[in-house]
Amino acid sequence: MLCIGNEIPYLIGNDKELSNLIAKYCEEVDNLGKKLNDLDSKGFKKYIFALEGIGKIDDAIKVLEESEILKSNTDFMGILGGRFKRKYLIEETKLALEKAIYWYDKALQLSIKSENSSQIYYHAINLAFLYLMLDETDLIKTKEMAELALKYCQIANGCEYWEDATIAEANLYLNDFEQSRTFYTSAIKKCNQSIRETSSMFMNAIYACNSLNRLDWKSEIEAIFNY
DSSP: OOBOOSSOTTOOBOHHHHHHHHHHHHHHHHHHHTTGGGOOHHHHHHHHHHHHHTTOHHHHHHHHHTOGGGGTOHHHHHHHHHHHHHHHHHHOOHHHHHHHHHHHHHHHHHHHHHTOHHHHHHHHHHHHHHHHHHOTTOOHHHHHHHHHHHHHHHHHOOOOHHHHHHHHHHHHHTTOHHHHHHHHHHHHHHTTTOHHHHHHHHHHHHHHHHHTTOHHHHHHHHHHTTO
16 A cells, blocks of 8 residues: 655654654654764764654755755765755645755756766756756746766766666656656666655656656656555
């Protein structure tokens, strides 16, 4: 049974899988929250994702905005942008969309200056999606960001699942569904069908297909992800 919870519409899976994952997130929020000021970047990231995973996006945003790490770390700028992106997809408010674009763009510009390939494609593909949400009738910026993401995936060449997912999503915007199909299949396999990762890939793809008016692709995406 496919389950998309009212409180966590950005997590997709069956009832048992979601129950186990949410229980894990609740435990992490409790344990990590007690030592928040002492967490390293890995623990802090886990805490943010756990907050979001139990439906507390606003709390995750607040913690991020108050963090010193946000001043210089492009990964966490992207994470904040991602939380605003989730908030936008739930609430459809202009402010959330604008803040998501702001943080991803800021992170992208800093990543370009430091020539960090994996960060560049990470921020660029999210901007491609957000520009599509901003105006689905004008694909110039969306395609520009998709092409940038593809370029830096090739430079990074890390063969990681987020890289494959980025290539898959970029090709949706560039009208090459066969490439999308190939790389989504690879990304799903590489991440071992992890709920958080596949949910993120799937939701982006579905929103993109809707905005691009490609319901034929949407049906095939659902089949690829077995949703």
